[in-house]
Amino acid sequence: MTDISALEPVATFCGKCDCGCPQLFIDPSAPAERRVVLTDDFGQRIQMSADQFSSLVDDARGGKLDGIALA
Template identity: 60%
Template sequence: MIHQDTTGLQHVATFCGQCNCGCPELYLDPAADDDRRVVITDDFGQRIRMSLGQLADLVADARNGVLDEVLAAG
């Protein structure tokens, strides 16, 4: 697990959280431009940045079952 500097980020959610492995986390970066406001971190030290609109699309797709096939195959 790589420690990430999340100074200045607003924590929104931790995905999993049942272990101490550096679970993916969702943050908002109030200092970032609108198209990079959302930050998702992983336990490998990587970050994904996206807009709130892109996050809304991702959440809507998940709610509509777009990811169900991927999870069933896993």
């Protein structure tokens, strides 16, 4: 995985293991449109603005993701 030591941790989504769970960070040195960082256990990352992340959270809270079947 790319170095995440300079990122500010916000949340870990699992935390029940030591597998490199998905995590949410803030990158204070990134441009505003790339400040929110999501990492996965495969070493990948997604960067987005706070507005984009807020929209994603609002959609999830509103049930927009409830019908997704992940099997």
